[in-house]
Amino acid sequence: MNHFEYSDKKIGNKELAMAVSSIMVGAGTLTFPRLVARYTISADGWISIMIAGAVAIFFAWVAARLASRFPNTGFLDYTSKIVTKPVSYVLTFLFAIHFLLIASYATRGIASASKLFMLPKTPTEVIVFIFLLVVSYCVIGSRTALLRVNLFFFPMVAFIIVVIQLANIRFFEPEDLLPVFATDWPHLFKGAQAAYLYFAGYTIVLFYSSYMNRPKDTGKMTVYGLLISFGLYVLIYIFAMGILSPVVSENTMYPTLAVAKSIRLPGDFLIRFESAYFAIFMMTIFNTASMAFDVVIICLSSMFRRVKKVVWVLILSPLIYILAMTPQSVVEMAMSRSILVMFAFAFSLVVPVSLLMIAKFRGVGTND
Amino acid sequence: MFRRTNHTKKPDSENFDPELVSDLQKNLDNIQKMLDDPQDLMIRKVPVGNTKFSCALVYISALSDARMINEQIIKNIQLVMTETKPAPSSKKQLFALIQQEVLSVGNLKKAEAMDDVMLAVLSGNTALFIEGLANPLIIGTKGWKTRAIKEPVAETLIRGPRDGFIEDLSTNIAHIRRRIRDPNLRFKPYRVGRRSKSRMMLAYIEGVIHPDLVKEVDRRLQTIDLDDVPESGYIEQWIQDSFLSPFPQIGHTERPDTVTAALAQGKFAILLDGTPFVLTAPMNFASYLISPEDYYNRWMFGSLIRVLRYFAAFNAVFLPALYIALLSYAPGMIPSQLAFSIAATREGVPYPAFIEAFLMEATMELLREAGIRLPKPVGQTIGIVGGLVIGEAAIQAGVVSPIMVMVVALTAISSFSIPAFNFALSFRLLRFGAMIAATLFGFYGIILFYIIINIHVANLKSFGVPYTTPAGPMFWHDWKDFVLRAPLLMLKKRPKFLQPKDVERH
Numbered sequence: 001m002n003h004f005e006y007s008d009k010k011i012g013n014k015e016l017a018m019a020v021s022s023i024m025v026g027a028g029t030l031t032f033p034r035l036v037a038r039y040t041i042s043a044d045g046w047i048s049i050m051i052a053g054a055v056a057i058f059f060a061w062v063a064a065r066l067a068s069r070f071p072n073t074g075f076l077d078y079t080s081k082i083v084t085k086p087v088s089y090v091l092t093f094l095f096a097i098h099f100l101l102i103a104s105y106a107t108r109g110i111a112s113a114s115k116l117f118m119l120p121k122t123p124t125e126v127i128v129f130i131f132l133l134v135v136s137y138c139v140i141g142s143r144t145a146l147l148r149v150n151l152f153f154f155p156m157v158a159f160i161i162v163v164i165q166l167a168n169i170r171f172f173e174p175e176d177l178l179p180v181f182a183t184d185w186p187h188l189f190k191g192a193q194a195a196y197l198y199f200a201g202y203t204i205v206l207f208y209s210s211y212m213n214r215p216k217d218t219g220k221m222t223v224y225g226l227l228i229s230f231g232l233y234v235l236i237y238i239f240a241m242g243i244l245s246p247v248v249s250e251n252t253m254y255p256t257l258a259v260a261k262s263i264r265l266p267g268d269f270l271i272r273f274e275s276a277y278f279a280i281f282m283m284t285i286f287n288t289a290s291m292a293f294d295v296v297i298i299c300l301s302s303m304f305r306r307v308k309k310v311v312w313v314l315i316l317s318p319l320i321y322i323l324a325m326t327p328q329s330v331v332e333m334a335m336s337r338s339i340l341v342m343f344a345f346a347f348s349l350v351v352p353v354s355l356l357m358i359a360k361f362r363g364v365g366t367n368d
Numbered sequence: 369m370f371r372r373t374n375h376t377k378k379p380d381s382e383n384f385d386p387e388l389v390s391d392l393q394k395n396l397d398n399i400q401k402m403l404d405d406p407q408d409l410m411i412r413k414v415p416v417g418n419t420k421f422s423c424a425l426v427y428i429s430a431l432s433d434a435r436m437i438n439e440q441i442i443k444n445i446q447l448v449m450t451e452t453k454p455a456p457s458s459k460k461q462l463f464a465l466i467q468q469e470v471l472s473v474g475n476l477k478k479a480e481a482m483d484d485v486m487l488a489v490l491s492g493n494t495a496l497f498i499e500g501l502a503n504p505l506i507i508g509t510k511g512w513k514t515r516a517i518k519e520p521v522a523e524t525l526i527r528g529p530r531d532g533f534i535e536d537l538s539t540n541i542a543h544i545r546r547r548i549r550d551p552n553l554r555f556k557p558y559r560v561g562r563r564s565k566s567r568m569m570l571a572y573i574e575g576v577i578h579p580d581l582v583k584e585v586d587r588r589l590q591t592i593d594l595d596d597v598p599e600s601g602y603i604e605q606w607i608q609d610s611f612l613s614p615f616p617q618i619g620h621t622e623r624p625d626t627v628t629a630a631l632a633q634g635k636f637a638i639l640l641d642g643t644p645f646v647l648t649a650p651m652n653f654a655s656y657l658i659s660p661e662d663y664y665n666r667w668m669f670g671s672l673i674r675v676l677r678y679f680a681a682f683n684a685v686f687l688p689a690l691y692i693a694l695l696s697y698a699p700g701m702i703p704s705q706l707a708f709s710i711a712a713t714r715e716g717v718p719y720p721a722f723i724e725a726f727l728m729e730a731t732m733e734l735l736r737e738a739g740i741r742l743p744k745p746v747g748q749t750i751g752i753v754g755g756l757v758i759g760e761a762a763i764q765a766g767v768v769s770p771i772m773v774m775v776v777a778l779t780a781i782s783s784f785s786i787p788a789f790n791f792a793l794s795f796r797l798l799r800f801g802a803m804i805a806a807t808l809f810g811f812y813g814i815i816l817f818y819i820i821i822n823i824h825v826a827n828l829k830s831f832g833v834p835y836t837t838p839a840g841p842m843f844w845h846d847w848k849d850f851v852l853r854a855p856l857l858m859l860k861k862r863p864k865f866l867q868p869k870d871v872e873r874h
Contacts, residue, residue: 014842118697118812130809134816138823145826148840152822272701275811282815 010213013221015147019208019291020060020225022154023201025232026288027109030281032198032233033240033255039191043176043241044183046234048191053230055192056199056348060226063352064219067206069365071215075207076302082359089303091351095203096299098343100316102201103292104323105340107131108333110285111324113254117275128324131286136317138290139297140310143211146294153283160280161232164260164273165239171262172242193341198233200344202226204291206352207298257281293320386482388502395497395504396424402486409489414442416498417450421462423498426485431492433511440472441494441507459500466496467505475508487565514539520622520644522789527664532622537567537641543624544571544639548631552576558589560640561597568603571627572636578867581650584831585636600640600647609829614797616790617830618649619656626660634868650833652865653825654850656791657681662853670853676785678851683782684795685821688725689802689814691775695721697810716766722807724768728776729803731758733796736780837865 011019036045070078075095079088111128119127138146183191202222209218240255243262249255260277297312327333359365386402389395396411403409412425423445427437448470456462467476475493479485485495485504492510517539520532533540541555556570570589572582588607597603600620608617621627622644627637630648638647657677662670695714699707717724735754739747755777762768779799786792798821805813828835838846843864848854862868 012841114812118810122809122812127809127812130812130816134819134823137820141823141827145823145840148826148834148836149819149822151842152826152836152839153819272698275698275701279811279815282812283819286819 009142009144009211011144011147011208011211012213013217015144015151016205016208016212016218017221017225017228018150018154019147019204020202020222021158021228022150022284022287023204023291024198024226024229024288025154025157025284026198026201027106027113027285028198029233029236029284030109030113030254030256030278032195033237033244033249034252035194036191036237037241037246037250037255039183039187039194041182041187041246042179043238043246044181044188045191045195045241045246046237047181047183048188049195049230049233049237051188051192052195052199053226053233056196056202057223057226057230059349059352060199060202060205060222061219062356063203063348064205064209064222066352066356066359067209068215068218069356069359070210071212071366072210074210074302075299078365079355081364082355082362092299092303095206095347096296098203098347099292099295099299100320100323101336101340101343103135103289103296104320105336106285106289106292107135107320107324108327110282110289112333113257113278114282116253117257117278125325128321131289132317132321132324135286135290135293135320136313138286139293140313143294146290147208147211149290150287153287157280157284158228158232160277161236164263164277165235167263168239168243168259172239173245174242176242176245177238195233197337197341197344199226199230200348201288201292203348203352204295207295254278293317388479388482388485388504390500390502392422392424392497392499395502396426398482399426399485399489399495412442414445416445416462416466417448419456419462421456421459421499423466423496425494425496426489426504427494427509428489428492431490431512432494432509436473436509436511437494441496441509444470444472459498463498463501463505466498471505471507473507473509477506477508479504479506487559490565491567523621523623523626523787525659525661525664528660529623529625531624533624533639533644533646535642535644537569537639540624540639540644540646541569541571544628544631544637547624547628548573553631556586560589560592560594560603562593562595564596564598566597567641568597569639570636571631571639573631573634576632576862576868576870577634577636578869581636581831581866585638585649589638597640597642599643600638600645603638603640604647609831613824613828614794615653615825615828615835616656616788616794617651617828617835618647619651619788620645620647620790622646623660629660629663632862632873634862634866650831650866651835652830652833652837653835654838656788657786658849659787663856667853667855671851674851674853677787680782680785681795684779684786684792685798686802686814686818687779687782688729688775688799689806689817691772692722692725692803692806693810693814696807710769710771713771714769717769718766721772722803724772725775725803728762728768728772729779729799732776732780833865838863841865 033045036048037043039045040048070081076088076092079091082088083091107128110131111124114127115122115124138149202225205218205222209215212218236256236259240249240259243259244252244255248258252258257274257278260273263273293316296316297309300312301307301309327336386398389398400409400411406428408429410425410427410429413422414425415422425437425441445466456465467478479488479495480503484506488506489495492512494507494509496505496507498504514536515534517531517534519530523532531543533543545553550573552574554570554572554574558568558570559565560568568589570582570585585607589603592603592606594602594606604616604618604620605611610617619630627646627648631637635648635650657674659673662674665673694702695710702710719727731754735750735758738754739750742750759773759777763770763773783792783795786795802814802817805817807813809816825835826840834840837843838850845861845864849859849863860873861871862873
């Protein structure tokens with residue numbers, strides 16, 4: 001029964017904003033200070049993040065404009081209006097692969113970190129398997145529910161991230177952040193390039209905008225959502241630099257979590273706070289994985305309309321499992337990451353802009 | 369053999385005619401045969417005053433008010449008719465006269481079919497047959513002993529009305545009517561149960577409730593096809609959205625004030641004859657953690673208690689699981705001093721933490737169950753024997769550690785502090801799930817279990833209302849009455865998640 005307007009298959013503004021925020025905060029958030037700091041001198045990485053964020057905000061706005069030109073229309077339908085049908089099929093399929101990679105990357109990320117922090121003796125295979133079971137359970141349920149889960153988890157996670165940073169404030173050494181602007185531009189851009197991957201997730205609006213209650217607000221909400229995670233990234237980065245110092249962050253596997261290491265609750269209630277902190281992160285990594293998985297299903301089921309959702313889950317979850325288990329070493333993980341970066345650039349920068357331009361040129365869709 | 373004989377239906381119309389006929393004696397015979405002439409079936413033939421007509425009263429003595437029948441029906445028919453002049457000339461006239469003037473009772477109805485007559489008689493009403501007329505008059509003469517109105521045992525409050533619903537439907541309706549004098553208060557009657565034919569009422573306030581909600585609940589209530597409906601739990605399980613969920617989707621209460629508050633919010637209530645438990649829906653997660661007392665006390669205290677309850681809910685599900693995970697998987701997270709003292713108390717304990725926890729939780733559940741089953745005076749003994757003696761002895765014997773006993777006790781206390789009993793039940797269920805998850809995968813398992821619960825409730829609906837409002841589909845307005853309870857002056861509007869037609873509360 002769907003008599004309540006808000007409870008039907010549509011999502012509200014806040015759901016979309018939270019979806020955008022929480023797909024960006026994922027497995028990558030745990031490691032990104034290390035990867036960004038590698039390219040920059042002292043703590044200049046925050047400039048790189050700013051650049052990446054600014055670019056992301058602009059292009060997210062472009063993507064949202066593109067999506068909101070075609071209210072209540074799925075990605076495949078409007079791309080086939082803009083470019084031809086075969087091209088739109090190819091694009092949709094590539095997007096499916098892109099999000100499949102994101103899902104498996106998040107899954108692998110959760111597996112490696114949980115093995116380190118929580119389950120040193122349990123085999124990775126089992127950890128991944130259990131995680132994928134839960135993700136599949138989420139994806140099999142309704143899409144609105146999946147997006148609502150973001151709404152429960154993300155504000156909580158964001159709040160805890162902020163609290164953890166602030167709780168460490170007495171270890172924060174501002175000197176570590178100096179000197180500012182010591183890095184030259186090419187390196188700053190390289191850092192920005194590395195940081196951009198974390199913001200590229202906004203492409204989900206291309207798919208979720210058709211579920212919006214008020215499609216007009218897509219652009220605004222995408223930018224809001226992006227700004228929230230952008231703020232979190234800057235905060236995490238600066239605190240990682242200030243607390244751990246750039247050199248240590250560069251050489252720590254999970255600098256974001258390492259920040260929580262020194263936290264002491266009053267009365268020494270719990271020590272080794274990292275594990276608990278990671279547990280909180282699991283929720284948002286889970287969101288990233290489940291949304292990416294869901295977008296894959298949106299893509300594929302728009303191409304093959306007759307296949308049921310359950311069938312897709314049954315086909316895709318083993319695929320994600322295999323993809324997640326394939327990289328054997330840290331080096332291979334880095335390689336798979338660079339493939340992801342390539343995809344991310346193509347799909348979040350090139351595709352939306354060109355689609356929007358063609359749409360404007362051909363005059364397809366509503367122009368507001 | 370037995371099974372077959374039990375299930376073969378009696379041929380319906382072999383000895384009697386299931387239709388009303390104009391022959392008085394034949395009607396009476398039919399009724400007698402239909403009911404197999406039980407002892408408490410009263411058939412009383414009365415001559416109508418000084419006229420040439422006669423009539424007959426049919427009722428079941430156990431269910432009806434004998435005094436009323438004697439004084440307001442029989443006496444009137446005999447006496448008033450004697451005084452009435454001129455005497456009625458036709459049967460129709462007599463019928464009209466009796467219906468309009470003679471009987472001094474309020475509840476009168478003309479029966480159209482034998483089925484109506486049977487249902488009325490079996491419900492405690494009296495059928496008045498008049499010689500030569502097929503359709504009898506049904507006179508409301510229900511009267512049986514009901515339980516006195518008492519404070520509900522399971523939902524006690526410090527401050528709040530002390531009356532509760534009882535098994536009698538009319539009294540329960542009166543409870544609600546006495547509290548809401550709105551002309552738009554509706555009671556829609558139903559009969560449920562093929563054999564029990566129990567009365568059921570759907571109560572709502574028209575103009576407040578979302579109209580489609582009434583349509584939907586009406587549709588679901590119409591589908592009920594049961595033999596016998598002994599308790600409103602049957603109705604609940606028949607019309608709920610998901611039977612696979614561990615969470616209840618319909619609330620039940622014995623408190624009239626809870627029901628009236630629900631109606632005023634834009635919910636509906638279902639009252640069933642024969643049970644003091646009234647169902648209210650649609651419910652969301654938050655409404656199970658609300659006690660009416662939150663509103664009766666001042667808002668600060670109400671809010672404090674609410675926050676406490678959310679912690680209690682978390683404790684009730686996850687505390688033993690956290691204990692298991694901490695001890696088995698992450699002992700490093702416990703500060704060393706505490707870790708030493710825990711280790712010292714666990715020194716003699718031969719089992720790993722999870723066996724200890726399962727053992728104690730199972731014992732706790734047993735104690736709880738035994739406490740309910742035992743007669744009241746003995747019940748308290750169980751509390752002392754079970755809680756104190758077994759706990760103490762188990763520690764002394766070195767079977768469990770004192771910390772474990774503390775955890776179990778805290779969990780139990782937490783689950784008792786949840787106001788809705790059915791909701792606390794689902795937490796008891798989930799606790800074991802969380803413990804298994806913690807046993808297998810430690811914190812990882814607990815977090816995944818927590819995620820699963822979240823996914824599940826995000827998918828769950830109660831009559832189309834998402835279970836997780838106002839957090840799920842976000843309604844800022846409803847947050848005023850969610851984890852915190854805002855001052856009454858700020859609660860000017862009805863909850864938005866119910867989409868009431870009349871938004872303003874005043």
